[in-house]
Amino acid sequence: MENIITSKDNPTVKLYQKLSSSKKERLQYGLFVLEGLRIVGDALREDSGITQLILTQKAHERFSEELLQADLRSTKTIVISNELGNKIASTDATQGVFAMCRIPVQRKVKHIVSSGGKYLVLFGLQDPGNVGMMIRTADALGIDGVIMSGSCDLYSPKVIRSTMGSVFRMKIAIENDADVLFSELDDIGAVTSAAVIDKDAKPVTECTFEGTQAVFIGNEGNGLPADIAQRCTQKVIIPMHGNINSLNAAMAAGILMWELSK
Amino acid sequence: MENIITSKDNPTVKLYQKLSSSKKERLQYGLFVLEGLRIVGDALREDSGITQLILTQKAHERFSEELLQADLRSTKTIVISNELGNKIASTDATQGVFAMCRIPVQRKVKHIVSSGGKYLVLFGLQDPGNVGMMIRTADALGIDGVIMSGSCDLYSPKVIRSTMGSVFRMKIAIENDADVLFSELDDIGAVTSAAVIDKDAKPVTECTFEGTQAVFIGNEGNGLPADIAQRCTQKVIIPMHGNINSLNAAMAAGILMWELSK
Numbered sequence: 001m002e003n004i005i006t007s008k009d010n011p012t013v014k015l016y017q018k019l020s021s022s023k024k025e026r027l028q029y030g031l032f033v034l035e036g037l038r039i040v041g042d043a044l045r046e047d048s049g050i051t052q053l054i055l056t057q058k059a060h061e062r063f064s065e066e067l068l069q070a071d072l073r074s075t076k077t078i079v080i081s082n083e084l085g086n087k088i089a090s091t092d093a094t095q096g097v098f099a100m101c102r103i104p105v106q107r108k109v110k111h112i113v114s115s116g117g118k119y120l121v122l123f124g125l126q127d128p129g130n131v132g133m134m135i136r137t138a139d140a141l142g143i144d145g146v147i148m149s150g151s152c153d154l155y156s157p158k159v160i161r162s163t164m165g166s167v168f169r170m171k172i173a174i175e176n177d178a179d180v181l182f183s184e185l186d187d188i189g190a191v192t193s194a195a196v197i198d199k200d201a202k203p204v205t206e207c208t209f210e211g212t213q214a215v216f217i218g219n220e221g222n223g224l225p226a227d228i229a230q231r232c233t234q235k236v237i238i239p240m241h242g243n244i245n246s247l248n249a250a251m252a253a254g255i256l257m258w259e260l261s262k
Numbered sequence: 263m264e265n266i267i268t269s270k271d272n273p274t275v276k277l278y279q280k281l282s283s284s285k286k287e288r289l290q291y292g293l294f295v296l297e298g299l300r301i302v303g304d305a306l307r308e309d310s311g312i313t314q315l316i317l318t319q320k321a322h323e324r325f326s327e328e329l330l331q332a333d334l335r336s337t338k339t340i341v342i343s344n345e346l347g348n349k350i351a352s353t354d355a356t357q358g359v360f361a362m363c364r365i366p367v368q369r370k371v372k373h374i375v376s377s378g379g380k381y382l383v384l385f386g387l388q389d390p391g392n393v394g395m396m397i398r399t400a401d402a403l404g405i406d407g408v409i410m411s412g413s414c415d416l417y418s419p420k421v422i423r424s425t426m427g428s429v430f431r432m433k434i435a436i437e438n439d440a441d442v443l444f445s446e447l448d449d450i451g452a453v454t455s456a457a458v459i460d461k462d463a464k465p466v467t468e469c470t471f472e473g474t475q476a477v478f479i480g481n482e483g484n485g486l487p488a489d490i491a492q493r494c495t496q497k498v499i500i501p502m503h504g505n506i507n508s509l510n511a512a513m514a515a516g517i518l519m520w521e522l523s524k
Contacts, residue, residue, distance in 0.1 A: 133510070133513070136508045136509075136510065137508065137509060137510075137513050138504075139504050139505045139508040140502055140504045140505055140506060140507075140508035140509035140513075141502060141503065141504055141509070142502065142503025142504035143504070164507075164508065164510075165508075166505065166508050169505060205524055238520075239524075240402055240403060240404065241403065241404025241523055242400075242401050242402045242403055242404035242405070243401045243402055243428065243431060244402060245402075245426075246398045246399065246401040246402035246426060246427075246428050247398075247399060247402035247403070248395070248398065248399075248426075250513075251395070251399050251402075251512075251513070251516045254513045254516055254517060255516060255517065255520045258500075258517045258520070261503055262467055262501075
């Protein structure tokens with residue numbers, strides 16, 4: 001058994017906590033954090049830039065063989081006490097498996113889109129759990145890429161956890177300039193659809209979604225800004241027979257992606 | 263300003279905490295708890311059996327006028343200190359609005375279903391956030407009722423919170439006996455569809471879902487038990503082009519309800 005770290009002043013442990021709590025620190029170091037056996041395992045298997053593995057004593061006994069197979073043995077690893085693990089964990093019942101991972105070079109819209117693809121644009125989304133679930137669902141339904149614009153930090157621990165590993169599989173671009181975003185979608189001939197709840201919008205049941213498509217989803221509480229919806233080729237609505245306030249942004253995005261991908 | 267309670271030994275505060283943490287206590291008292299301005303407001307407006315309102319001093323100043331309008335002034339209310347509010351809160355940034363609410367008389371399947379309706383059956387679901395989101399989406403899409411079988415406690419604070427008030431609007435029945443469940447669905451001539459990920463199942467894109475319909479969703483990790491899927495009229499699958507492990511149970515249920523309700 002390696003040397004077991006018990007001090008919260010250990011530099012690696014301190015860095016983990018900084019990265020976990022601050023977007024600024026994540027940007028400065030170009031690193032983000034992962035927690036949990038499944039997502040850390042996914043990142044190791046898909047060679048997704050893990051720079052440091054942190055295991056509690058218990059996790060080291062239970063999982064290190066599974067995590068550190070074959071050529072992955074070169075991954076830098078420290079073992080910390082279970083108590084320290086509970087301190088840095090973001091969940092009550094932590095598995096004690098933590099990692100730091102390099103933030104990939106940010107891809108621009110034009111790098112991930114191509115003619116004929118189906119894309120989801122998250123415009124002004126702020127709930128990390130929602131954003132993670134949408135990325136995860138995009139992965140399930142075979143959407144070709146996700147574009148984030150004016151939304152929460154993709155590399156916050158909550159977003160990463162909610163993607164359940166899909167963050168390592170999906171093509172994701174960040175473009176906060178709406179002019180650039182529309183221009184690059186225009187370059188590939190994308191039909192842009194604004195998801196709204198206006199009565200005069202086109203019901204998605206009447207849309208065909210053929211060819212290159214980008215669907216814009218707006219903020220959880222406020223929806224899409226009027227000028228952004230206006231710039232889209234069309235406004236679309238999910239016809240509902242029930243209480244429209246009960247459809248959350250992630251579920252609305254899921255239904256739209258399902259219609260896109262059918 | 264009323265008398266402000268600061269002691270965690272106050273009987274009402276103690277009862278709130280018991281109800282919050284234990285299904286057994288909820289069953290014994292026939293009460294469950296609500297937290298948050300919106301859901302407590304919904305419950306008050308829809309006359310959903312609130313027996314006790316608990317407001318922090320801050321919430322009392324900010325929200326009591328909004329909450330206690332007109333004939334609702336008769337609702338029993340206590341005011342607690344902000345510190346005590348933080349102690350009993352289930353979220354980090356509580357609004358300080360809490361209530362106890364009577365658990366309605368449990369309805370049987372036959373009391374909520376009728377010929378021609380569309381129903382969702384949650385079979386063995388265990389994640390409270392998922393269950394709440396499914397009830398909320400059922401409400402949005404105009405599903406006629408939700409049946410819970412062998413699933414987590416509907417009245418746990420996490421399920422209640424995730425429904426965002428839809429628990430007060432949806433018809434919900436609990437039936438843990440599969441024989442009774444199938445027999446009562448049979449009585450209304452329901453076509454029962456088991457949501458599975460078997461390749462030989464019928465793609466939902468080929469289903470018409472006409473007439474009386476009940477769609478069975480299984481456990482997050484294990485899906486539906488084979489014998490339950492076998493007893494259904496048909497097995498259905500959501501065709502996916504991507505990573506099938508990325509579609510979570512709530513999102514799968516949402517897509518199926520969308521197809522049911524179109």
